[in-house]
Amino acid sequence: MTGAAQGAGPLAGLRVLDLSRLLPGPFCSLLLADLGAEVLKVEDTGMGDYVRWSPPYVEGVEESARSALFLALNRNKRSIRVDLKSEAGREVLLRLVRDSDVLLESFRPGVLDRLGVGYDRLRQENPALVYCAISGYGQDGPYRDRAGHDMNYLGLNGLLALTGEAGGPPVQASAQIADVGGGALMAAVGILAALRERERSGEGQAVDISMTDGALSWLAMVAAQQLNDPAGAPLRRGRLPLSGGLLCYRPYACADGWVTLGALEPKFWQAWCRGVGREDLIERQFEGPGSDAHAEVERIFAARTRAEWEAFAAAHDCCLEPLLELEEALDSELVRAREMVVALDQPGAAEPVRLLGLPIKLSRTPGDPARAPGPALGGDTDAVLATAGYSESEIAALKESGAVAGPAAGRQGSFLG
Structure with missing residues (x-):
């Protein structure tokens, strides 16, 4: 050959x-x-x-x-x-x-x-x-x-x-x-x-x-949680911490698109809260969708454009990135730099x-x-x-x-x- x-x-x-x-x-x-x-x-x-x-x-x-x-x-x-x-x-x-x-x-x-x-x-x-x-x-x-x-x-x-x-x-x-x-x-x-x-x-x-x-x-951590929960409570979609269950770790709609917030560690969530002038939300990091705090975070994100959130992320280290469409991702600086x-x-x-x-x-x-x-x-x-x-x-x-x-x-x- x-x-x-x-x-x-x-x-x-x-x-x-x-x-x-x-x-x-x-x-x-x-x-x-x-x-x-x-x-x-x-x-x-x-x-x-x-x-x-x-x-x-x-x-x-x-x-x-x-x-x-x-x-x-x-x-x-x-x-x-x-x-x-x-x-x-x-x-x-x-x-x-x-x-x-x-x-x-x-x-x-x-x-x-x-x-x-x-x-x-x-x-x-x-x-x-x-x-x-x-x-x-x-x-x-x-x-x-x-x-x-x-x-x-x-x-x-x-x-x-x-x-x-x-x-x-x-x-x-x-x-x-x-x-x-x-x-x-x-x-x-x-x-x-x-x-x-x-x-x-x-x-x-x-x-x-x-x-x-x-x-x-791929469900190694999730399965370990299910298999070893003494209460045997079933896990359901939208409720897992890393797939929609936490308001600090979700995609959010902004004024002209979407962004992703991955502020899982307290320091990143605190940076986001302080950056938007809402320190009152710091203690509510691990609440779920549907809560009053979640509604407030949605409202805050909706008030700014994606470009404005990109500028915000550059100034505040909080695991915040734009949600790109495929054509945008393929033409992005990151994809080009990584060949x-x-x-x-x-x-x-x-x-x-x-x-x-x-x-x-x-x-x-x-x-x-x-x-x-x-x-x-x-x-x-x-x-x-x-x-x-x-x-x-x-x-x-x-x-x-x-x-x-x-x-x-x-x-x-x-x-x-």
């Missing part, structure tokens, strides 16, 4: 086969790729990763790599198309596994076993392989075979029930908490932990990541594609989120097979049989169709 997507970062030389699609797996392998790993997307001989066909599109780019959503998750990777339902296609995967460090997949539990290329078979080819499976509910348990999406996982682990205002409906987050936080990030940690252990033992292992489990772990928006050259595009950068900042061996473009579907099939030891005639025979496929010709389908 050599070529444009080979990295020079801290994970340079790490070889990853990514059989996943859509969001959780590709976000995990994106982090690895940005940090220098050689990530090869193993896609089917039809549509490949479904997100390839999701708008908005980048004009001028090969059709199977035009989706901005696809590019956001799949830069710095390569692509090969393999039919794992065929014996010859499975043999291709087995040969690739022999020289790989990690295999990442996000099928329902048991799918690869039924195809004959599950973990037990793969480790016969490579005992050092780290095999990571991301699923909704884990590789065992009563829900292992159920389909689901982010909202389902959050609904089952209690997180969604706790999000929103008291007395109001549950509120869906704008980011996919279970997919990314519970799945992709936990998978990346699990993979790196297994690789670290492999340095001692020389053996790989299976990493079982449940998105429901992973997102539940959290990067420009990626994509062959055929008139202008660079702008995507989010890498949030992991290393001082000596930094990652590179703009090292290589997102791959066309099957664009690296021939090169990968040649590197794996297949001759030109063997590659041609594999293509003829349908076990593998080269670059896609034209639109393959629609993500939502």
